[in-house]
Amino acid sequence: MSVQEKARHVGLEDLLARPLLQTVFKRRTHRVSRGASVPARSMSYESPHQPMPLGELEEAVLIALTGCSGLTMPDRPFEDPRDHQPIMAKPNLNMVGRTAGSPDNAQGTHFFMINDSGTYFLRKLPPSAGAAFDPDTLIERARQSKVKVLDHRLDVAEGMRDFPAYLDSNRFLSNLKGTTLFLPVVDLSHQYINALMYLLTQPEGARPTLVDDRNFYRPAGVRKWMKNGFLNPDLKLPLGALGPMRTQIEADLLLQNMMLVADAMGLGAWIHATISPQIMLGDPKFSRTYGRMLGFDFVTPRFSPADILRWQVPLPRYANLRAHPVGLRADGEHLIKGACPPNYPSMEAAVDAVVRSKFGKGGIYDDQEAFRRIYKNGYAARYLAEASEYDQKVIDCARDICVYIHATHGRFPAHADAIHVPGIWLQTHHLESEYYERFFMNGLTDAHRRHASRWDV
Template identity: 75%
Template sequence: MPRDDGGDGPRADGHHPGLDDLFVRPLLETVWRRRTHRVSRGANVPAGSMSHVSEQAPQPLTELEEAVLIALTGCTGLTMPDRPFDDPRNGKPIMAKPNLTMAGRTAGSPDNAQGTHFFLINDTGTYYLRKLDPAPGEPFDALTLTDRARQSKVQVLDHRLDVAEGLRDFPAYLDSNRFLSNLPGTTLLFPVVDLSHQYINALMYLLTQPDGARPTLVDDRNFYRPAGVKKWIRNGFLNEKLKLPLGALGPLRTQIEADLLLQNLMLVAEGMGLGAWIHASINPQIALGDPKFSRAYGKMLGFTFVTPRWRVADLWRWHIPLPRYANVRSHPVGLKAPNGEPLISAMCPPAFASMSDAVDAVIREKFGPGGVYGDKDVFSRIYREDYGRRYLAEASEYEDRVVECARDICAYILRTHRRFPAHTDAIHVPGVWLQAHHVERPYYEKYFTNGLTDAHRRHGELWDD
């Protein structure tokens, strides 16, 4: 059957034997047989008497193979707000609109923050993967997958994200990873997580607890003093005896999204018969372009970094002894495309003049015109009959005191520590990425008893014909 592009793209009718095989492959079998395959086609393995020299050329993933993986990083439909509206103990309303978005993905997310962004790296360059709206119907035909993948990709570099030749040692790469990671022919998916939206949202959600159960936020980097909440202790809104250090909040569990998504990607790559390997990425600070490393390694992805101005109090708060060491506390806050389009923007300066403005922006994105809970059409598609309208009318939102208290905490953090958040980065980088590649079959066949599955052995005939 002819293909639409005359080459290795999908067939004209959208069907593809590789997809057909993937759809019927048992999930439990894939999970049970899942193993890391680090050696990509064309790679050499210097290992003493088990050394291997490849006689094959590197073979990049096809557009469709990459499109399947790209689909796994994106939106897959709409979530369900299946939570109670009332406290069963006394019937009082409880906050039932915590989500930052109603768009679902293949992995869960705290309050559906979905702060994880992905970059894709291959032989043609480095791409930011834009989040698309859910595809109508089931987007599992080859033509739809490849079309959506093209829409998603925004090229940020015309080459692989990598360090210069001769710099693949620590701190750029870790140990033996430098010999097998990010080689020609491989595709990598690199996650970064914007924590700032959920940091603000989760603070507000935390402050919706019942009377007596709302904690007093204290600053463990400032002698455990109240974190801008003295007013709220005095008026009884917060429980002074129930203290919660800002440092204990950490990234508010938002970072687990990336780990779950990477696992899903690995399982799908395994089911496709590709090699898949989750491992330490290039040092995150180097990869994003932290000023501390850019002189040696270049701008790399070119994220915008904020470096808090040093003050004497940083001696005991952050153990920063002198102004020249202030860049120890630099953190990434955003990224723009080469044409200037904002791709990632943290909810803090410089994107906002103040943290009060940033908190207001989160509220608008949730409850304002065109916001998450202002789109009645979305909820009419989530619910049957008129239950979407009922949910929007009956489920409670943040009360004014919650928003005002959260605003005071956020303003305190920026005022005291000159960055937001202070106890975690605005944009968190897990420091791992997934490499997908065609496996070096002769190596696995020669040395390992169960080195390959039938999916690996049949991959060529199903996907690469």
């Protein structure tokens, strides 16, 4: 690619000019990548082509969609309009935003990218100060983002693509040579703590009593807070009802954005079931058969006789049924670090770390320069001074709940995994165009038909 072509890339210009609604309404899943064959009886197709991996710029555009895209706005009230009492107005875990929404801007979703050259963890870089869609900038930021965690494509061994690794027909078209996949995993643990605190900022009488639906609906470490009136004993909320605190929705929204952009570029795009998440992350129950795969750190709670009733774990040798991933390390560095033991010495320490990341020295609400880039005319200082933070009672009550969960169930969270895997990934690839032209009325869009002339230069 010449210097002039780098400065003015026709494929990128075409993408930026493409109408959004045209992409949305013409979006369709395209499963068959260049070089793939389809055994389908009288509709069988044998590709005459070799697989064709995505180019560096094509991947860089998609990587950009997983990263940070600027700063968010704390456009929320500071006080209750009924009595003008202050309300908690600093719930965010981050102020940098992405291309999709996130509860309390938790941004717990991390991405892996899988292609012929290996498997990569994608770091979330700070928002770009320059032209985000300049080809050189995109490619350079993609290079900075990538951390190689495997020197090969993440996959099970040859001949092991049947269930529980792959589902049904997916095993014939998913994760083939030449394809690039984007795999999301979501750290629920930080937002689980943060959302508990946010929940406890409700006004008097509206703060619920957390009860444990896996322990006979007993109070979840909050008896003191019921007695002193901080929580309403008549308003009960089961821990299980909290689920993943809605944090898992981030991954779905981000994947949809990526699929739309891939389709607008003229690439094939397919969101579908991954390799079984437990196998893929390296759950000890499966690693003897399938290997360590991504090699996440797992915690297996110590068996308690009460687990027979709480979790239907009948004997100590089945304790690993409740093993869950808590983080990922590469070369001694934590790439993903759940807010729970053993990453922290205790749940008290994990909760305190989340609070410090928000309000401590160097925390997001201590970064005055960031807020000066969000607000006009000196309003940043007003927001930081006037918007309320968590009351100490809120922090202490949330800490007691988190300590209870870990002490009672041997892991945190107990009713969801610290690292949640949605179980879907996005495959992007160059299309086997002849297959779609042969069999389908509207198999290709104009973007697909002209992709090669605009991107493969």
